[in-house]
Amino acid sequence: xxxxxxxxxxxxxxxxxxxxxxxxxxxxxxxxxxxxxxxxxxxxxxxxxxxxxxxxxxxxxxxxxxxxxxxxxxxxxxxxxxxxxxxxxxxxxxxxxxxxxxxxxxxxxxxxxxxxxxxxxxxxxxxxxxxxxxxxxxxxxxxxxxxxxxxxxxxxxxxxxxxxxxxxxxxxxxxxxxxxxxxxxxxxxxxxxxxxxxxxxxxxxxxxxxxxxxxxxxxxxxxxxxxxxxxxxxxxxxxxxxxxxxxxxxxxxxxxxxxxxxxxxxxxxxxxxxxxxxxxxxxxxxxxxxxxxxxxxxxxxxxxxxxxxxxxxxxxxxxxxxxxxxxxxxxxx
Ligand code: SAM
Ligand code: SF4
Numbered sequence: 001x002x003x004x005x006x007x008x009x010x011x012x013x014x015x016x017x018x019x020x021x022x023x024x025x026x027x028x029x030x031x032x033x034x035x036x037x038x039x040x041x042x043x044x045x046x047x048x049x050x051x052x053x054x055x056x057x058x059x060x061x062x063x064x065x066x067x068x069x070x071x072x073x074x075x076x077x078x079x080x081x082x083x084x085x086x087x088x089x090x091x092x093x094x095x096x097x098x099x100x101x102x103x104x105x106x107x108x109x110x111x112x113x114x115x116x117x118x119x120x121x122x123x124x125x126x127x128x129x130x131x132x133x134x135x136x137x138x139x140x141x142x143x144x145x146x147x148x149x150x151x152x153x154x155x156x157x158x159x160x161x162x163x164x165x166x167x168x169x170x171x172x173x174x175x176x177x178x179x180x181x182x183x184x185x186x187x188x189x190x191x192x193x194x195x196x197x198x199x200x201x202x203x204x205x206x207x208x209x210x211x212x213x214x215x216x217x218x219x220x221x222x223x224x225x226x227x228x229x230x231x232x233x234x235x236x237x238x239x240x241x242x243x244x245x246x247x248x249x250x251x252x253x254x255x256x257x258x259x260x261x262x263x264x265x266x267x268x269x270x271x272x273x274x275x276x277x278x279x280x281x282x283x284x285x286x287x288x289x290x291x292x293x294x295x296x297x298x299x300x301x302x303x304x305x306x307x308x309x310x311x312x313x314x315x316x317x318x319x320x321x322x323x324x325x326x327x328x329x330x331x332x333x
Pocket of ligand 1: 026032033071072073074075100101102103122123124163164165192193194195196197198328329332333
């Protein structure tokens, strides 16, 4: 592989991390992400094929993209996802592939994902109480998620991260049970602040349950937590260690402590639009290049245009903040 100039934006941020959404479909309907009913999904022929995704990655890898994360919608509803992973692991320059899933289909797919070369897994689980799970996801599924985590550990996924969106006035009761669940199973628990990306546009600042509050709740139950220095810049989570040796817990405080200054992420939506930020209001059409016989150079130049246009930060708390048209499931979280 001949290395090319890195993907550096006008603020000097070097992009090494690509998040690829493989579908906008999902088997549940979390209120902070999707509408409950009548979701308008993209027609299947508008989604990038595995060949197109592979080509995109082959073009950006020489520009310094080393890490991939597959997401969605729910990535495990995309048929034969292990086939995509098998294609991506062989791309020179890609040294880390991870997947974010709601875990519902994980029990049946964990072995195939592992065999295809998937290295890391994040499973999203906000509540261990079945009624609260249903209230958030607006569908059943807790038992399947728990079975999925167990199966993933059984087939050899270690260091599984458990992602919990924390919502003030709703999920406080789950913090200690999730903490205990993660500590007992050796999972890395991470709390994510609720961001204004819900399709129903109900987000309000008051619903953000800050990392600071959660640390206090955890410390009251499990004893003190010590902050851990970030191992590398661009890592969005602030990590803490339970002083009693019970593992670590992370906080993605995107709203109260934005990490935009060190952001190294680029996104590709399921239908092939390049986004330079979750909160981007602009997209660059890679699918058009891919499907009109465009060259690799044209694709690279499109990516560089998107990087060049990246703003300093999302500015959620500024007067200029504009919510993106699209919700989380359409962007890829
Ligand atoms: N369906 C998969 C899942 O839920 O893990 C992958 C896609 S989902 C959009 C990726 C992550 O984004 C999940 O951990 C989910 O909880 C989180 N998420 C979705 N909407 C969010 C929001 N409005 N604020 C914060 N996190 C959100
Ligand atoms: Fe589906 Fe994930 Fe969105 Fe929940 S957060 S509705 S699981 S895509």
